[in-house]
Amino acid sequence: MTTNVGQIRKINRDVYEVQAGEEIVLCMGRGVFRKRKIHPKVGDLVDYEEDGDNLALITHVHERKNELVRPPIANLDQVILVFSAVEPAFSVHLLDRFLAVIEAYHVEVLICLTKTDLASEEELIDIRKTLQYYEALGYTVLETNPTAPVSHEVMRPLINGKISVLAGQSGVGKSTFLNSLFPELDLETAHISAALGRGKHTTRHVELIRIYDGWIADSPGFSSLDFQTIEKEELRFSFRDFNEVSDHCRFTSCLHLKEPKCAVKEAVEAGDIMQTRYDHYVQFMNEISERKPRY
Numbered sequence: 001m002t003t004n005v006g007q008i009r010k011i012n013r014d015v016y017e018v019q020a021g022e023e024i025v026l027c028m029g030r031g032v033f034r035k036r037k038i039h040p041k042v043g044d045l046v047d048y049e050e051d052g053d054n055l056a057l058i059t060h061v062h063e064r065k066n067e068l069v070r071p072p073i074a075n076l077d078q079v080i081l082v083f084s085a086v087e088p089a090f091s092v093h094l095l096d097r098f099l100a101v102i103e104a105y106h107v108e109v110l111i112c113l114t115k116t117d118l119a120s121e122e123e124l125i126d127i128r129k130t131l132q133y134y135e136a137l138g139y140t141v142l143e144t145n146p147t148a149p150v151s152h153e154v155m156r157p158l159i160n161g162k163i164s165v166l167a168g169q170s171g172v173g174k175s176t177f178l179n180s181l182f183p184e185l186d187l188e189t190a191h192i193s194a195a196l197g198r199g200k201h202t203t204r205h206v207e208l209i210r211i212y213d214g215w216i217a218d219s220p221g222f223s224s225l226d227f228q229t230i231e232k233e234e235l236r237f238s239f240r241d242f243n244e245v246s247d248h249c250r251f252t253s254c255l256h257l258k259e260p261k262c263a264v265k266e267a268v269e270a271g272d273i274m275q276t277r278y279d280h281y282v283q284f285m286n287e288i289s290e291r292k293p294r295y
């Protein structure tokens with residue numbers, strides 16, 4: 001029997017759809033998985049053995065580079081963070097909140113600004129100025145609306161070879177964005193739309209949908225925006241703009257709050273770090289302090 005490697009793209013009860021090259025192989029998990037509490041997820045790289053007419057058997061789940069609990073996805077590469085310019089209004093507070101959580105997963109972030117056609121010139125100038133700061137931090141920023149959609153030439157390299165998940169408030173235009181790129185996905189995006197926001201409490205499995213040479217999850221992704229699982233030490237490293245500067249703080253363990261000779265606070269005062277970034281950081285730190293201990 002030869003062992004093959006593939007990636008789980010869909011789970012239906014106990015049957016795993018494993019993508020192996022262009023082929024989809026239906027697999028079962030090894031019986032001992034249950035006993036060992038091994039739960040293969042969409043996105044997992046697995047070894048499987050084919051068994052004649054029977055379903056193939058997943059024999060091993062490769063080590064994950066990361067994993068999300070909700071939606072259950074392993075080996076996520078990218079979060080496409082969708083924000084509308086208006087309706088609902090662009091919120092830099094929500095942006096920082098999403099980024100703080102996402103940074104802990106060490107994945108790429110694509111910031112996508114929608115509804116630019118509905119915003120006034122002044123509103124757009126303001127938002128663009130803000131987003132330039134984030135672009136300088138290394139986040140990719142795109143603008144889109146149905147009359148000026150992002151081109152395939154721009155999107156393709158951003159999607160290829162990656163597992164992406166969309167995230168953003170309800171109504172910001174996640175489905176519209178995907179639809180403008182892939183009208184042929186129509187049914188699928190209606191399906192995506194149904195999965196987003198609504199029926200949040202029904203447990204359903206995510207499915208990875210092929211776009212270009214990449215995968216996108218048919219799930220809203222990060223909707224839980226609390227810091228329940230993040231510790232202060234992690235949040236400290238979630239702000240890219242603080243990291244380099246913080247080498248110059250007097251204390252190596254500086255949390256940039258009340259400590260003296262804090263290089264981050266100095267950079268905020270000098271205008272090198274955006275004031276709102278720092279304010280949000282302090283607010284998130286306080287939220288972590290105030291949350292109930294878990295023991």
Ligand SMILES: Nc1nc2c(ncn2[C@@H]2O[C@H](COP(=O)(O)OP(=O)(O)OP(=O)(O)O)[C@@H](O)[C@H]2O)c(=O)[nH]1
Pocket residue numbers: 114115116117118144145146168169170171172173174175176177192193194196197
């Ligand atoms: N004018 C304009 N309208 C948009 C744009 N993007 C989305 N809309 C409209 O905004 C509304 C919400 O868009 P959706 O694509 O359903 O938003 P969503 O993020 O998928 O929302 P949920 O499914 O609730 O999570 C729809 O009526 C869209 O037609 C845009 O760029 N310009």
Ligand SMILES: [Zn+2]
Pocket residue numbers: 246249250254255256257259261262263264265
């Ligand atoms: Zn500091």
